[in-house]
Amino acid sequence: MKRIGVDVGGTFTDLILVDEEAGRITVDKLRSTPEDPARAVVEGVRALCQKAGVQLSEVDNLLHGTTVATNIVLTYRGAEVGMITTEGFRDIIHIARHKKPYNFSLQLELPWQSRPLVKRRNRLTVKERVTVPDGEILTALDEDEVRERVRALRVAGVDAVAVCLLHSYLNPVHEQRIKEIVLEEHPDCYLSVSHEVLPLYREFERFSTVALNAYVGPRVSRYVARFDQALRADGFRHGIQLMQSAGGMATVESATLRPVNLLMSGPVAGLIGGIWAGRLAGFDNVVTLDIGGTSADIGVAAGGQLRMRHLLDTKVGDYQAMIPMVDIDTIGAGGGSIAYIDEGGVFRVGPQSAGADPGPACYGRGGTDPTATDAQLLLGRLRPDRGLLGGEMRLERDLAEAAMRNLADRLGMSVAEAALGALQIQKFGMTQAIELNSVRRGYDPREFVLVAAGGAGPLFACDIAMELEIARVLVPSYPGIVAATGLLATDLQHEFVATERHQLASADLDRLRARYQELTEQAERQLEQDGVPEDRRLVRRLADCRYAGQGYEVRFDVPGGEVDADWLAELAQRFHRAHEAEYGHRFDAEIELVNIRTVAIGQIPELRPDRLERGDGDPARALSLEREVIFDVGGQPDRRATRFYERDKLLAGDRIEGPAIVEQYDTTTVIPPGLVAEIDEFGNIVIDCSAGVSGARERGLELATPILMRVIGGACTAIAKEMAGVLFRMSYSSIIRESEDLGAGIFDAAGNVLAESDSTPMFMGAMPKIVKNVIRLLGDDIHEGDVILHNDPYGGATHSPDVAIVIPIFFEGGLTGFAGASAHLLDIGGAYPGLAI
Template sequence: MKITGVDVGGTHTDIIAFDTASGDIAVHKVPSTPHDHSVGLVDGVSAAVAGARLDFLAHGTTIATNALLQHDGASTGLITTAGFRDVLHIARHQRPLHYSIRQQIPWQDQALIRRRHRKVVHERIDARGEVITSLDEDEVRRAAAELADQGVESVVIAFLNSYRNPEHERRAAELVREVFPAAFVTTSSGVSPQFREYERFTAAAVNGFVGPTVQRYIGRLGSRLADAGLDAELRIMRSNGGAATPRFAAEYPVTLLMSGPAAGVLAGAHVGSACGRDNLVTFDVGGTSADIGIVTGRSIMESAPRDTWIAGLPIVVPMIDVHTVGAGGGSVAHVDRGGAFRVGPRSAGAVPGPACYGQGGTEPTVTDANLVLGRLRTDRTLAGSTALRPEPAIEALRALGEPLGMTPERTAAGVLTIVNHNMANAIRTRTIQKGKDPRAFTLVAFGGAGPLHAAEVAASLGLPEVLVPRYPGITSAMGLLAGDLKYDLLRTMFLLGDDVRGTELDAVLTELTAEARTHLVTDGVAAEDMSFERYADCRYLGQGYELRVPFDDGALDEEAVHRCWKRFHELHAEEYGHAFPDSPIELINVRVIARGRLPKLPAFSVAADPDASTAVVATDPALFTVDGELRPLPTTFYERSKLGAGAVLEGPAVVLQMDSTTVVPPGAHAEVLGTGDILIHVGGER
């Protein structure tokens, strides 16, 4: 069986192909094709599989994310309950910056749905799900006809309290499809059946805004794969770390917004597990940004509703907690108007790119700094194709540093110091600021630039070790082959602890499980490959946000409910540092997470060969800061493909490979594990 993971980024499309029968692995990088990402994807996959039959393809995409961030989505209309036309504009009556009178408010300045495209109809369902005012179907038909005449492409239907009873939304969707069959139709209860109408309306609006773009892309991709003879089972990564069928992804594209970063966290968890580590910080550094994720022995951290914002908008759909900071290989170093030396968040991008690319770029970047300090080599190419030129990099850094009285080399060292601190601060927000001790974690570094910076970032935080996967530059593509089909289904309940009855919860959870099972059966998942997890979203009475608490397997009796409450107190203490055992608990939602097992990459292995000398490429000076002083130190450069398990590398050392470069700084040492991954001991202790 031939399985392939493809992660499409802004600069490169990363591909890993694995033959489960022979164990052969192929990795490949091709330039992305922004005009149509399916072109580069199919070209790259065709080259990777080299004419062999392809059985399974998992895909991570930025299509939905780019459409939202660039505000390049469909013209969208809204049909909502009379009196609630401006929910998307009013929001929570909060401003991003409390005291600024000159600020952009994303949901107002770049509204996803213009006011003239928001239509109201008479209907009302109360907070218990009872119909108070029947849906006026004629008004729905008129609203749909008006939106069609106004040239909208997508229609969102969002009614008050539809999370309790979706009957009116479903009927309105049927009527819109009758009157306006060309429209992409979204219902808020279909996207996010949760209370809090602004967040639910917004999630639905995002789905409608990016939907036609994603739908067309998935259609083109399917056709192009078929034309290339790549008739594979296609699955698309979602923000929650689960894959979806093309049908589901095209219907609910809002769930794809963190597709690529989610795959990176899955890959980090996969690598860590294979190496016997379960407390992990995943550190994915590309050309533009660094993505940070957290994995614990219990689970991969998911975003809480209060933390899930993209493009300034709340996105209340399940997603892995990935924190992004504008720090990558292309981040531009500059002096701001106040005279401060800064790096990023602006990036030189792929074109013109860093000055050392020789494509006309003149601004100094992190990649230029690494080249000038000798950590990148001019006799090697980046990503297998990009030649590096030192002269433009030196000139760019000289232009930045001379007004500050600094040489190009000192300027380069300053660039790395600042960008490393920016990355370390991003990790602090996910660990120290959330009550987690970073010293208990292993940093899993990947992406084209992650292994270049990981050891120094880890040292500044006290993380004892860094894991560098076997193929760090295509690790997110590996992560696409580490997930399963996944569906999150929930029902809002609003029950106080004393009112909770196990039999009532059992009935609801059984219904949700049956619905989830239907999804998996439709996707062709065999019964033995299905699994189901059950949770309650709980909070103390009066709190604004919830914690997810697992239920016991089997029937829910009174004892099982009490065990759920006990777990909630424990989780609250773990998350916030305190608990209130005598306070009443409110159960907000019950939730079922269904998984369907998909083909996966196995743990890799390499032959034992403790002799690292056969992998030495050169020993040349590189610049490192030691005891506050920038010094040239003899540095050994290794070819990674020639390193066997058991090889030990003393810092300073640099490991070279096609898709990334790994730096082992002075005072640290690294060893090659049996899986082929490199473990860097940051402190140097043995």
Template sequence: MIVLGVDVGGTFTDLILADLDRQRLTTHKTPSTPENPAIAVVRGLEAICEKGEVEIAQIDGLFHGTTVGTNAMLEHDGAVTGLVTNEGFRDVLHIGRHQRPQHYSIMQDLPWQNRPLIRRRHRHTVAGRLDAQGKELTPLDEDAVREVAHTLSDQGVEAVLVGFLFSYVNPAHERRAAEIVSEVMPEAFVTTSSEVAPQFREFERFTTAAMSAFIGPKVRRYISELQRSLHDRGLRGELHVMTSSGGVATPEMIARKPASTLLSGLVAGVRGGAAVGRHAGADRLITLDIGGTSADIGIVVDGRLTEADARSASIAGFPVMLPMIDIHTIGAGGGSIAYLDRGGAFRVGPESAGADPGPAAYGKGGNQPTVTDANLVLGRLAPKDFLGGEMQLDLSAAQRVIGALAERLGRTPEETAEGALTVLNSNMANAIRSRTVQKGIDPRDFTLSGFGGAGPLHAAEVAGMLGVRRVLIPPHPGITSAMGLLTADLEYHALRTAFAVKGAVDHDRLTGLFDDMETELSGIFDRDGVPPEKRRMLREGELRYVGQGYELKVDFPDGPLDADALETVWREFHDKHRAEYGHAFEAAPIEIVTVKVRGIGEVDKLGTPPEVAAGGAVEPVGQGRCVFRVNDQLSSFETPYYDRSALPAGHAVHGPAILLQADSTTVVQPDWSFEVDRYGNVIMSRDEK
């Protein structure tokens, strides 16, 4: 069994080819092609097959993480989208809710008003109404729907969302309206709110579905073109795409629900970090994935990826009602630009030099100082050993752009370069605090795993700022996200609105809702060819105390949900509420708001990695002058360079040290030590003082 993981980043596209039978891994990095990410995917496919001596036709499955949908949202570069909704509700997408991101600011940015996904001229209403129980009050005006569809077509609309009140109870009106729109506009991407997010709360449901429509044509077109290009090169294995919930889905499912890919390229990194942590004995993990343009932060507790809740799940400021892994992203990466803002303050990021022209050190015409240039000036990157020697870095260009900034600051180039790294690392440490300390989690109880092309360069310093004393660097840090793709199973979700209060639960109805969802997911797995013995159905629900505005997720048991079975659910909810908010109301009534089933279809994937042979001491392959801050003073150290691929299990060294490998560079600070474990992970620990 041969599988390929491909993760498209802002600067590089990372690939890992795994022969699961022989436990053989081949890795490769190629520059990304932002204008058409599929170009880099195909180039990388051809290159890694040549490197791994494998024919493209031998690959049994390709697992892909994409940022096409994410970038379309972040850059507000989606399709011209239209809306068909109930009379009187044309402006639900604009009004939002009474809550605001910043309660007391009159200047705050409200993206759904300032950058609407669907402009008002493209929002139309029709007669037709259901009540809260899903019963028809007013028949759907099909002639009006057809007329609206013609209007949208004349307006050049490329995607249409059909969103009606109470469709999460009864989707009949939405489905019929969507059929009519598709008849009139056969080339348009048409979706319904009940298909994307069948939950109550009109604003969030409509907004989530609007995102799916907004990015739908671009995502569908990209996946279709990628499939065609791969097929033309001889790939016969199945293509699977990572979803925001941490599983993978087929292209057909992605075409139906493109919003499920909104975190596709980010989640793979957390999955990869969690897999590495599991083998290294670290089940409480902070993952820090630093690429060329951004840093992505995830939290793994007891081996389980932390999921975003309804209060905080968002993309580009828009609320999202979809299953998503909790990932916090900031503009901090190797390409982040250091500059003085209009007030004279020293900033690093979020602007990035990207892949083209990239940092000045890349020699492609970049003329702004970046984090990569700063690392090179400080000696933390070896100019002749970048990407395993495949790419030479231009030290003089890096010194020139850092020197120009230093003159403006009145500092030395080394002080300026180190200051840029300190600002960047502080930004990342603060972002991690927002996901840990501010949520009642002590980061000192965790291991920090640094990966991505730039993660190992910064992990130890960020950990030091947080008081974290253990850092884990995977064997192939630069392609950990691509590796994470090969640890995922097929995963689909079904959801129903329940509205059942403790003491008045219709047990047969509740059990029936779960049974219906499991039947629905079984049908999808049947189409995907997943045998019954490789399927798992995991039940969940979102609960709250009656009168609360938000819910907490709780696991539900299998089988009939009688009073005894639900007692475990009520107890777990009290426990979760106490953990989240510091208290629980044991006597208060609890309401089940929504119920969900997570369907897992097991696929062949990476297992336990091969062990690294033990050995004696290894000599450095060279040394260089590196600058570090020690005791608040910049000091220069003659620092040994090690070839990481030659380090045996058990090899231990006190810092400072630089570990060189093809996909990344690891910096061991002067007050840190490292040891290689049996799986080739580098475990760094802070020296006791």
């Protein structure tokens, strides 16, 4: 079997061809073509096949990860969309939720209003009404009115129509009829119907998701059709599959119907590739760090399992998209990230990027800003004479030095110090992102391996691992192609969902049994339609539950077998465990089932590379040269004689002592002084970082002052944001979860703000007074382990329902500061309800 994986990034398009019969892997990389993404895909596939000596007609599978849908949303270049909805609900997607995105902005920007997915004049209503709890029809659909509305949208020139009726997830009959009428009256438009795209309750999130599906639908459909036709003209005979945000592949037909599921297609493949590489090397717990030219994607897989985001957290750009989405953080930290001094005089790196064009200064394509790639070149980790892509791209050191010198002079540093400082700041941002995505959610980093992926991942991985006390770094055989490899390790997947709200104590077992059976049959029909062999079909069952009164559900796998009382009891235990794993706490409270799901999986053949020839442990055969490279020692640049190795000459069992650099076609791996790497049986580089872990924190305290300020400030802000996030998600108070009516922060020993969450400004204005009032009242009677509860309006709270919790922070026996949070609960006392002072 011959399979191709194609991953399109912001800077490069990565390709891999695995020929299982010949036991050969071929990789290639070319610049992306943002103006026409399909061109890079088609040209890359042609070049890859030519390089491998394979005809495209011989290829059995072509799997693709794409950022096309994402870029449409981020650049506001979607279709002209019309919407047909229930009378009285025209402005649901305009009003949205009470929570606002920019709480501290004087302009109070609301992006979904200033850049609406559907202009108000194109949001038309019809008379109809379906009601809860069982989908009863209260008002019949006025079909003549529907025809008038569709004709009006056609005259208005809309390219796509979104059909979103109230409670259609319970009874879709009206939406089905509207779909038929739209196809009769406006057959050329793209059609997005809510019960087909997202049959779930919560009308705002459903309406927004379906509108987003219509917004990206026409361009995604054309993109897929264009490269599908071009590849078929070259002889490709099988179906193309595309990566979905949930971590499974979709057929072209499914992706065209629900392109909204492709919105995080690009980053997911890197995590799956990291899981595959880790499992191959014997590691189940992995953190993936996939650094490209523009951004870094960070994901965590405990036990080799993907972690999903909560459906209310799945935003793309400015818009809510309530779709299954793997929990991946993407930050603006890549090889092209620009180093600069902001208006406040703070040294920063990213998120602005030089991108593919003009690219870093050293590319010689007109870029003048210093970037992370320029810094790596100036420190000697990248070689001008070797360049990138095996010498296909030359690097100009003089241009990199000129760009970095401008920054260094403003900072009062040498060029080497500025370059090292830029990488330290960028490293810190990635470290914080990994902590937020993993460590601070209950995972112990010492139990994980860090998988370095992307063209720049292996350049940073060891330094980041030491900061996080991760003992091992895994650099796969083709780190720059990990995302493309991940596509070949991904199963075909479809998800089916239904809203079923039951209190577990009084759940209707007969109804639940029947509904799960319906979803299971849908899943099985889909796999049969896709031509998946019976022995490779799998159906998983899942549920979304919460404690009664909460607003956020937790998604988890449910037991197999018969849906009966024992099954229900086991479901409850699984939910308790899932909630505790997510938030570190479980309640002895009633559980509410909200949604049920099935996932249809078409398992692909396991991807197993050949084992590498075993050597004698001495990597001398791969040594290419020795030269000076600058490393971080105590926060200062230190020149060390460093050996450079050619990766394709390394054999299994070879042992490399740092400092060392390993070069290959798609990336460069940095092994800092004191660390040791070994090549495993599959050609992975496994780097033991334990020797560097113990001193990492001490070294970090010796950073140059502008860098230290950025690092400490970022850490405190991340802590404050995490405090607010946990409070928001676990809340029983509707005003907290609907409007984020809360504040959280870190304060010094005198009660002054060090860092705060970007929550309601009113609370953050009050929190310093609250903390200072606690200090005034308690004086020296503040001890380690105290938890102080406070709702006195005269002591800082704006009214009595605002309750604050203040916890003192001690270090080596001395009071060094406070952590505090305040939020609006239910009315709990005072002379009047909601007493305001």
